[in-house]
Amino acid sequence: MLTAFLILWPALAALLVLLVKGQGAKKVAFAAALVELVAGIWAWVNFDPNQTSPQFLLHLPWVESAGIAFKVGMDGISLLMVLLTVFLMPLIILASFKNDYEKPSSFFALILFMQTGLIGVFTSLDAFLFYFFWEVALIPIYFIAALWGGANRIKVTFKFFIYTVFGSLFMLAAFVYLYFQTPGTHSSEEVAFYQLVLDSGTQSWLFWFLFIAFAIKMPVFPFHTWQPDTYAEAPAAGTMLLSGIMLKMGVYGVLRWLLPVVPLGVSQWADVALVLSIIGIIYGAIIAIRQQDMKRLVAFSSISHVGLIAAGLFTLNEQGLQGVMIQMLSHGVNVVGLFFIIDIIQRRTGTREIAALGGITQNAPFLTVCFMVLLLGAVALPLTNGFVGEFLLLMGVFRYEAWMGAVAGITIILGAVYMLRMFQRVMFGEKNEITQGFTDLTFTEKAVLVPLVVMVFWIGLAPNTFLKLSEPAVLNLLEVIKR
Amino acid sequence: MTSIILLSIFGIVNLFLGFMKSKKALLPIVLVFLLVVLGATVYDWGLNQSFFQNMLTVDNFTVGFTAVMVLSTIFILPFSRRYVVNEEPNLAEYYTLMMFSLVGGIMMVGYENLLMLFLGIEIMSIPMYVLAGSDKRNILSNEAAMKYFLMGSFFTGIILFGMALIYGATGHFDLVDIANVANTLDPNMVPLLLMGILLILIGITFKIGAAPFHFWTPDVYEGTPTLFTGYMSTVVKTAGIAAFYKLMNVAFPAVYDEWFPTVVAITVLTLLVGNIGAVAQTSMKRMLAYSSISHAGYLLMALAAFNDRSENAILFYSLAYSVATIAAFGVLKYVADERGSDDYSAFNGLGKTNPLLAFVMTVSMLSLAGIPLTGGFFGKLFLFSAALEKDMLWLIVVAILMSAVGIYYYFRVIIAMYMKEPAGERVAVDSFATFTLIALVFLTVIMGVVPGLFSNLL
Numbered sequence: 001m002l003t004a005f006l007i008l009w010p011a012l013a014a015l016l017v018l019l020v021k022g023q024g025a026k027k028v029a030f031a032a033a034l035v036e037l038v039a040g041i042w043a044w045v046n047f048d049p050n051q052t053s054p055q056f057l058l059h060l061p062w063v064e065s066a067g068i069a070f071k072v073g074m075d076g077i078s079l080l081m082v083l084l085t086v087f088l089m090p091l092i093i094l095a096s097f098k099n100d101y102e103k104p105s106s107f108f109a110l111i112l113f114m115q116t117g118l119i120g121v122f123t124s125l126d127a128f129l130f131y132f133f134w135e136v137a138l139i140p141i142y143f144i145a146a147l148w149g150g151a152n153r154i155k156v157t158f159k160f161f162i163y164t165v166f167g168s169l170f171m172l173a174a175f176v177y178l179y180f181q182t183p184g185t186h187s188s189e190e191v192a193f194y195q196l197v198l199d200s201g202t203q204s205w206l207f208w209f210l211f212i213a214f215a216i217k218m219p220v221f222p223f224h225t226w227q228p229d230t231y232a233e234a235p236a237a238g239t240m241l242l243s244g245i246m247l248k249m250g251v252y253g254v255l256r257w258l259l260p261v262v263p264l265g266v267s268q269w270a271d272v273a274l275v276l277s278i279i280g281i282i283y284g285a286i287i288a289i290r291q292q293d294m295k296r297l298v299a300f301s302s303i304s305h306v307g308l309i310a311a312g313l314f315t316l317n318e319q320g321l322q323g324v325m326i327q328m329l330s331h332g333v334n335v336v337g338l339f340f341i342i343d344i345i346q347r348r349t350g351t352r353e354i355a356a357l358g359g360i361t362q363n364a365p366f367l368t369v370c371f372m373v374l375l376l377g378a379v380a381l382p383l384t385n386g387f388v389g390e391f392l393l394l395m396g397v398f399r400y401e402a403w404m405g406a407v408a409g410i411t412i413i414l415g416a417v418y419m420l421r422m423f424q425r426v427m428f429g430e431k432n433e434i435t436q437g438f439t440d441l442t443f444t445e446k447a448v449l450v451p452l453v454v455m456v457f458w459i460g461l462a463p464n465t466f467l468k469l470s471e472p473a474v475l476n477l478l479e480v481i482k483r
Numbered sequence: 484m485t486s487i488i489l490l491s492i493f494g495i496v497n498l499f500l501g502f503m504k505s506k507k508a509l510l511p512i513v514l515v516f517l518l519v520v521l522g523a524t525v526y527d528w529g530l531n532q533s534f535f536q537n538m539l540t541v542d543n544f545t546v547g548f549t550a551v552m553v554l555s556t557i558f559i560l561p562f563s564r565r566y567v568v569n570e571e572p573n574l575a576e577y578y579t580l581m582m583f584s585l586v587g588g589i590m591m592v593g594y595e596n597l598l599m600l601f602l603g604i605e606i607m608s609i610p611m612y613v614l615a616g617s618d619k620r621n622i623l624s625n626e627a628a629m630k631y632f633l634m635g636s637f638f639t640g641i642i643l644f645g646m647a648l649i650y651g652a653t654g655h656f657d658l659v660d661i662a663n664v665a666n667t668l669d670p671n672m673v674p675l676l677l678m679g680i681l682l683i684l685i686g687i688t689f690k691i692g693a694a695p696f697h698f699w700t701p702d703v704y705e706g707t708p709t710l711f712t713g714y715m716s717t718v719v720k721t722a723g724i725a726a727f728y729k730l731m732n733v734a735f736p737a738v739y740d741e742w743f744p745t746v747v748a749i750t751v752l753t754l755l756v757g758n759i760g761a762v763a764q765t766s767m768k769r770m771l772a773y774s775s776i777s778h779a780g781y782l783l784m785a786l787a788a789f790n791d792r793s794e795n796a797i798l799f800y801s802l803a804y805s806v807a808t809i810a811a812f813g814v815l816k817y818v819a820d821e822r823g824s825d826d827y828s829a830f831n832g833l834g835k836t837n838p839l840l841a842f843v844m845t846v847s848m849l850s851l852a853g854i855p856l857t858g859g860f861f862g863k864l865f866l867f868s869a870a871l872e873k874d875m876l877w878l879i880v881v882a883i884l885m886s887a888v889g890i891y892y893y894f895r896v897i898i899a900m901y902m903k904e905p906a907g908e909r910v911a912v913d914s915f916a917t918f919t920l921i922a923l924v925f926l927t928v929i930m931g932v933v934p935g936l937f938s939n940l941l
Contacts, residue, residue: 063861065795065939066868128864135855147901154902158894165854166887173879176864176871 002046002056003072003123006039006082007133010089010115017109026097029108033090036115040086047079049469052476054078054125062129067179067186071125076473080325080466081122081252084332087455088244089115095340095448096237098347101148107237114140114241121249127175127188130257134168134249141241145234156233160226164216167223171213171253174206178261193261194480200264207265210258211273217250220273220310221280224303231299236343239295243302244336248328251306254313255324260480270314274400277314278408280307285414289421294342294352297422298335301378304411305331311408312393316481318474320396325470327389330377330459334386337374337452341367344445345426349434354422359431363438368427370441370449375423377456379415385459484534484541484593485523486549487586493520494582501575510567513578514560520585521553537657538596545593547798547940548725552588555717555805556581561919562813563710565820577617580610581714588722592729597646597656600726604642604690607722608635614711615703627706634699638689645682652676658733666737680735680742684749687730691723692716693749693779694756701760704772709819712768713812716775717805724782728797731786739789747787751881753780758885761892767815768825770892771808774851777889778804781866784878788869794941796865802937803858803930807850810923813916814844821910827895832905840910841900843920848893850927853886858930865938 013032017025047055054073062070074082093111101107117137124130138161146157175188182192198206216223231239259266266273284303291297309327312320344367345360346352361368373384380386390412398405431438441449459466493516500509524546533540560581566574587607594600612635616628650656652675653664668676689696704712735742757777764770782800785793817840818833819825834841850859863886870878912920930937 061935062933063935063938065935066865132855132860135860139849139854139856143901146898154898158891158898161894162887162890165890166883169883169886172864173867173871173876173883176867176879177876179868180872 001058002039002043003074004058006036006043006086006119007072007116007123009036009039010112010119014109014112014116017112018105020105023104025105025108026093029112030090030093032112033086033093033115037086037090040083043074043079044083047074047469049076050472052472057125066128068128068188069126070129071189072120072123072129073125074123075476076470077252077255077325077477078122080329080470081248082119084248084329085115085118085122085245087451088240088332088336091336091448091451092237092240092244094444095240095343096235097444098442099236099343101235107144107148110140110144111237111241114144118245118249122252125190127178127190127193127257130253131168131172131175134171134253135165137246137249138164138168141238141246144238144241145230148235149238150233152229153233156226156229160230163223163226167213167216170209174209177206190256193257196261198262198264200268203262203265204268205265206262207258207269210253210262211269214250214253214258215276215310217253218247218306218310219250219303221276221283221303221307224280224284227303228296228299231302232293232295236339239339240336243299243339244332247302247306248332251309251313251324251328254310255321255477259313259316260477263481263483266314266316266481270316273314274311274397274404277307277311278404280304280310281408281411282414285411285418288418289414291418292354294345294354294422294426295339297354297418298338298342301415301418302331302335304415305335305378308390308393308408308411311404312396315396315400316478317396317399318478319392319399321474321477322467322470323389323392323394323396325474326459326463326467327386327393329466330385330389330456333452333455333459334374334378337370337449338378340445340448341371341374344441348438351434354425356432357426357435358429359427359435360438361427362431363435364440366441366446370453371423371427373453373456375419377460379419380412383457383460385456385463387460388463484532484539485527486520486553487589489516489520489523490582490586490589494579494586497575497579497582501579506567506570506574509574509578510560510563513582514557516582517553517557517560521550521557524549524553533595538599539590539593540595541593543941544725544729544794545589548592548721548801549589551721551798551802551805552585552718554802555721555809556585556714558806558809558919558923559710559713559717559812561915562713562816564913564915566710573617577614580614584610584614584714585718588718591722591726594726594729595658595733597649597658597661600730601639601643601646603722603726604639607719608639608690611635611711611715611719614714615707617711618708621706623706624708625706627703630699631703631707634689638686638696641682642686645679645684645686648675648679648682652679658730661734662737665735677738677741680738681745683730684742684745687723687727688749691720691727691779691782692776693783694752694776695749697753697756697776697779700776701764701769701772704775705766705768709768709812709816709825712771713809713816716771716812717808720775720779720782721801721805724779724786724797724801728786728793731789732794736789743787743789746783747875747878750780750783750787750878753777753783754881754885758888762888764892765827766825767827767830767896768819770827771811771815774889774892775808777885778851780885781863781882784882785866785869787878788873788875790869790872792865792869792872795939796862796869798941799858799865799930799934799938800862803850803862803927806923806926806930807847807857807859810843810847810920810927811851813920813923814840814847817910817912817916822907827899829906830896830899831903832900833910834901836905836907836909837912839917839920840912843924844900845897846924846927848896850931852890852893856928856931858927858934860931861934861938
């Protein structure tokens with residue numbers, strides 16, 4: 001029931017928010033997200049980390065004739081993703097408090113509606129249900145980005161939408177195919193898919209059908225072309241949702257529906273997937289160095305970081321996969337924080353151009369500290385969250401193939417280059433006209449950034465809090481893959 | 484059978500009602516008639532009875548598709564409010580023609596004999612020729628009627644020719660008898676039979692607006708008054724595809740291998756022509772015409788797959804498609820009447836001026852595009868399932884590519900409504916139509932959330 005509550009509550013709250021006129025909508029939305037956070041923490045407290053089978057299970061018949069069940073539950077991997085979602089959601093809503101969006105009730109209702117889709121994706125144990133929520137999550141973000149985004153938003157979000165739907169239709173076809181391979185009266189449940197024994201030729205093409213869907217969402221090179229534009233054009237909250245949580249749907253999809261379902265396909269194509277991921281790492285980083293717009297810079301850096309996560313996925317060893325888990329959390333925390341800071345700077349100065357800014361530190365020490373911490377997390381400084389994740393990931397890749405690990409490792413150096421350069425040029429130096437009257441963080445802004453900063457250190461100093469949650473599930477996953 | 488009798492009686496009664504001074508009562512009366520017919524239809528559920536020396540049967544297949552058609556008509560009629568308000572002199576005739584056309588549609592799903600199929604096609608089509616030209620002062624409407632009539636008669640002739648050849652080969656008009664003979668046919672007769680099947684196939688392909696005999700669709704849709712276009716693209720298509728499926732399922736399963744390549748070729752061609760054609764349109768009405776071609780293609784996928792999933796998949800998809808299409812045509816009618824254009828640009832800013840209309844349109848576009856939470860998603864899922872059970876993966880890939888193309892033109896409407904500046908004032912919509920639109924959205928979402936209610940009826 002708890003899982004069902006986590007899924008349905010935001011949707012109900014969204015309907016409620018729609019009825020609230022004016023600026024009260026954001027408060028209701030925030031309160032609803034806090035309730036969801038409490039429910040998520042409740043799940044965490046009551047979760048038994050030693051059990052590998054899904055907990056808080058709810059299994060209801062849905063479309064019986066087609067063998068589709070409403071089966072939801074959480075193992076360690078799901079729980080971490082749910083925790084990330086419920087943790088970031090109130091912060092993202094809070095971060096939008098200051099932006100005067102037109103029709104706030106629709107805006108916040110869509111954000112909550114999206115949370116239903118996201119939690120649904122992370123907890124579905126039925127392939128068609130997963131697909132259902134996968135698309136449900138897409139519709140609100142399309143409207144958020146296309147209605148409240150920048151000047152070029154229509155074209156950009158359109159491209160994003162067609163891109164992702166195109167990918168997910170292939171996933172749907174693969175799911176339908178797999179469904180027919182299950183014995184007896186057919187089933188689309190996760191366990192039924194895991195037990196399938198398919199020949200390697202079939203798995204080979206199934207791999208691509210599934211991989212394209214997930215790769216577009218993450219995005220992995222060369223399926224990334226929608227991403228920088230969409231991130232740049234979407235409103236701040238939209239960018240945070242996309243980068244902080246939504247791209248994790250792709251990673252999660254690989255963990256849940258690609259690796260264990262078509263292990264032979266994975267073993268055939270893992271090298272290709274890894275090489276694509278590593279190209280993405282280097283490519284994203286190099287382009288990030290050249291960016292003049294802060295938001296685009298972080299967008300490209302995200303391609304680089306996600307490339308490393310994607311590489312970790314296909315190493316198929318414990319370090320790699322645990323690295324994926326922890327780095328998903330870290331990346332979510334860091335990137336949401338960074339995009340929020342960019343939004344603060346843009347709101348105060350009216351620009352995101354790196355060259356136009358400078359000297360903000362002098363007026364805004366609190367902002368500087370938060371920015372610095374999140375940035376160091378992003379460049380993987382030891383004691384921060386990014387370090388734990390990237391260390392495990394690189395170790396995983398290195399164990400898979402030494403030279404790949406070595407090349408992927410360049411990301412840390414390049415990351416430091418573009419991040420620190422941006423920080424230096426935006427925050428230090430002389431004040432200019434537009435940064436002259438820069439004010440430090442308000443209470444609301446602190447309320448968003450402080451929890452993120454705390455998380456940077458929490459994950460960095462005590463990663464085991466989270467790693468131990470996912471460990472049994474990851475080991476179990478590896479066993480399923482190697483069966 | 485009861486539904487045919489009732490509709491015929493009501494149709495005639497309705498003609499007399501046309502003599503009334505005020506036309507105001509007509510619409511409610513017709514709706515009551517149709518609700519009675521719907522009730523009578525559903526009452527026959529589970530019945531298995533044949534009539535007229537086995538010319539016509541009432542079974543769940545007949546009842547299911549009849550219900551979809553009657554329901555569609557019930558949903559279409561409230562959009563004729565403007566005719567009522569304007570005291571359109573021929574209103575009773577319009578309603579009556581639709582009812583008579585429905586009779587033909589029901590015969591097309593209940594037939595057991597090729598003659599009955601032919602009668603059904605004619606009874607359904609002739610009123611449609613008239614309705615296509617009912618906007619007498621509009622030259623496009625005249626053109627549509629002329630085109631539809633000439634083409635339609637021509638293709639009915641082809642169907643008739645096909646039936647004659649089948650009779651020549653098998654000596655029967657009865658579907659079951661044809662099937663029996665076709666199983667053990669004299670090899671010399673096989674070409675005759677196949678030729679007959681091909682000709683019928685061509686004729687029905689025309690009726691459901693599938694490629695390569697789709698060319699009349701955009702012009703006729705455009706010229707026909709929107710109310711009847713909605714009818715044409717839902718009821719007529721449902722009847723056509725159901726008749727097509729029944730013909731192949733009952734009479735010609737034995738020669739599946741012979742007709743399969745043709746049907747599959749038509750399917751692929753229809754998907755391509757419909758979707759790619761729709762992209763190029765600037766008129767929303769023409770876009771919906773091409774979209775209806777493409778949906779004929781999706782429906783044909785299930786026929787090409789031809790297995791135990793096909794029947795339910797076709798029924799579910801017909802309902803989901805009809806509901807979404809009627810909503811789209813309903814909104815289009817109001818917007819086009821008010822703003823004097825059926826281009827995409829007429830929809831600009833509708834989200835600001837008429838949030839409800841825009842929402843209804845959005846849901847129906849999402850459903851037609853096959854996005855979850857709407858009936859269209861499960862419709863596509865069931866069709867894909869039918870095709871994949873037959874291992875037609877390549878066909879699914881084509882359908883996927885074309886679905887992605889579909890998203891392009893369906894979303895253009897959504898973009899126009901929400902992201903452009905309003906093209907005019909608020910569009911006035913009467914409460915009757917509003918209620919219907921809400922009901923249509925509700926049904927679409929119900930089909931998208933609990934598809935089990937409708938997915939396994941047959």
